[in-house]
Amino acid sequence: MSDETLFAQVLAPKNRADPYPLYARMRETPVSRQADGSYLVSTQAALRSLIFDPRLSSEDLPPSRRPATGNPPKDWILNPIRHRVVNAHRPLIFRDPPDHDTLRGIVMKEFTIARVRDSHAKVATLVDALIDKCRGRDTVCLVDDLSCPLPVAVICELLGVPEADERQFHAWATRMATALEPDARHDEAGRREIAATFDAISDYMRRLIREKRRHPADDMLSGLAARGGRGRLAMGDIDLISTAILLLVAGDETTVNLISNGMLTLLRHPDELEKLKADPKRAPCVIEEILRHEPPVHFRTRKALGAIEVAGATIPAGSSVVLMLAAGNRDPARFTQPDRFDPDRNDNQHFGFGGGLHYCVGAPLARVEAEIALVTLCQRLVAPRLLDDPPPYRAGASLRGPKNLGIAIAGIA
């Protein structure tokens, strides 16, 4: 297999369950040019130098109006839906400084440690209630029974979206996340459907923001909307809408996959499951190791604003660059026995939440959700056993996680 087809192989559904041998092949050439002129970056050292490099833009992605070419990497970069979402609303994840930093600063004033701390009790109550619903059954589907309903409920609460709209929100978030995936194929009907989803969620947010301005509550959206009203550092309405949608989309499927990938990994390592059950204080290192070993986000794209020398290669100005974060997480030059799941490893600096300017703003919240969910699952599922290994996977190659995760149980404690 030539290096040029490696990324296409990563996108192929048959490799979803285990892309790691492909990542090992990629790392043999830390920066490799693909047939379509894009560059794959796969070693820890090269990723680390690029992720902090201001010459890599998240904003200036190549135009993407052309129809599918049949070439997976090219189709991804030229994905028309991606173009529409990115350009029409341009959430901060797709912006560069100074706009990015201004918008992120406003979000961070609302996304406080206190808010995350306050979510603990809500997360714990929700997790227990979701597990209680499984009483009397001898199998559970972790994805449907817990991983999916939890993050959307938490984000809705944080933003101040009424509980009655959660189900609708989750459907929108999944649709949007899928539309942005490289391997999403869009015919005309599919494009129209996604555009309609995008318009529906924008309209909903516009109305909700208006409502929050009229009747502010103690939630993030009220806080973000009020800032403009009081003439302080303001987000315009378009940015407000795109930020609210970003928080929803970025915080939903990623967290679903962290919980599912986490439980899958623990079930594959029953000794680690038992250790976590006996000692919940192990949770933070278990979660960090899951984020390294089976991360929910496998790669992100950028564009080179100037020629960049890295790892003995030159990425020409204007090139698309794919940062293979999950490949860096398994780099033997950085991690001892990288394919081993070892929560006790020291110095576990992974790219699970990205790095640099765009480092995940929701990382503390995601950690809280995953810690509470995994510890409670280990303690309350009696004699859990995987039904299918590997389980069926969702379509996404970047946002990667199981579609279903069947677990046989002997009861609920």
Ligand code: HEM
């Ligand atoms: C396990 C769960 C999560 C994972 C693995 C994850 C992963 C990531 C990664 C890799 C990035 C960097 C993107 C880039 O460099 O282009 C990112 C950015 C971001 N994440 Fe998360 N995320 C998670 C949960 C959340 C949650 C719960 C929220 C909010 C509620 C959130 C909001 C964001 C936002 C707003 C950004 C953009 C930050 C910026 O551009 O400055 N994420 N996330």
